[in-house]
Amino acid sequence: NAGVMQNPRxxxxxxxxxxxxxxxxxxxxxxxxxxRQLPEEGLKFMVYLQKENIIDESGMPKERFxxxxxxxxxxxxxxxxxxxGDSAAYFCASSLTRIKNTxxxxxxxxxxxxx
Amino acid sequence: xxxxTQLDSQVPVFEExxxxxxxxxxxxxxxxxxxxVQYPNQGLQLLLxxxxxxxxxKGINGFEAEFNKSQTSFHLRKPSVHISDTAEYFCAGSGxxxxxxxxxxxxxxxxx
Numbered sequence: 557n558a559g560v561m562q563n564p565r566x567x568x569x570x571x572x573x574x575x576x577x578x579x580x581x582x583x584x585x586x587x588x589x590x591x592r593q594l595p596e597e598g599l600k601f602m603v604y605l606q607k608e609n610i611i612d613e614s615g616m617p618k619e620r621f622x623x624x625x626x627x628x629x630x631x632x633x634x635x636x637x638x639x640x641g642d643s644a645a646y647f648c649a650s651s652l653t654r655i656k657n658t659x660x661x662x663x664x665x666x667x668x669x670x671x
Numbered sequence: 672x673x674x675x676t677q678l679d680s681q682v683p684v685f686e687e688x689x690x691x692x693x694x695x696x697x698x699x700x701x702x703x704x705x706x707x708v709q710y711p712n713q714g715l716q717l718l719l720x721x722x723x724x725x726x727x728x729k730g731i732n733g734f735e736a737e738f739n740k741s742q743t744s745f746h747l748r749k750p751s752v753h754i755s756d757t758a759e760y761f762c763a764g765s766g767x768x769x770x771x772x773x774x775x776x777x778x779x780x781x782x783x
Contacts, residue, residue: 560714589770596680598761598775599715604768612768647714654769659705662715 558583560650561630562663569638569670577633577666581650588631589660590623593645605631638670673699675764677774685782686754692747692777694762703765704745706736709776710758718760721745732756757781 561580569575581588586607591599601615605625616623620638625631635642645667649660678693696704703722707715719730726738736747745762762774 562714587769591771591773596775599771599773601766601770601772604770612770614768649715649771659717659720660771661717662707664714667712 560648560661560663562648562666564666565664567666567668569668571639571670572637575635575638575668577646578630579648579663580630582661585650585652587651587654588625589649590633591647591649593647599647640670643668643670673697673766673772675762675772675774677762677777679777680775681778681780683780683782684752687751689750690752690779692760692779694745694747694774696743696745696764698743704738705763706730706747707761707763708758709761715761752781754781754783
């Protein structure tokens with residue numbers, strides 16, 4: 557049973573370009589979470605999705621950021637018109653149910669560098 | 672507000688010494704608590720979790736944590752650390768929306 561798969565592992569984008577980060581959850585998991593990690597700041601929650609639905613996007617910036625988790629295929633975190641401040645590690649996690657009495661499994665992350 | 676606080680940003684310790692990494696959670700955080708470890712340029716790996724039952728939880732790599740409701744704490748301990756334990760450790764609690772709320776992390780540095 558493969559773990560949570562994120563790709564690419566490293567992504568370099570010029571300012572103004574679009575970044576697409578992909579996350580394939582563990583088999584059987586329908587709950588996906590995206591987190592952003594900045595140095596010295598720990599992990600900040602961005603968005604929580606369940607198949608085809610956004611459950612909680614309270615951590616997502618209002619502009620340029622969007623996320624989806626279609627019925628088929630991976631979850632996508634999309635950042636339009638990237639700026640230097642978007643440089644960070646982005647982690648995806650998946651769980652079998654809502655994280656109340658179960659654990660989340662994390663991917664290896666995508667490290668985005670904006671130049 | 673829901674929050675998880677890790678009191679120490681860095682903890683240096685000598686090999687084979689005991690270590691405690693401190694974590695406190697706000698009362699508004701659900702008492703499903705987790706410790707994750709992150710090695711350089713890697714993702715997060717679950718060390719242990721408290722969901723219910725015994726307040727002393729044992730995890731992988733010889734780590735354990737104790738849930739203390741009165742002190743709203745969930746400190747991580749290991750009686751004897753190894754060089755390979757050098758990593759960043761994150762405490763997390765379950766938020767009301769079903770996501771994880773993380774502390775800022777504690778960098779454990781084990782010296783020979």
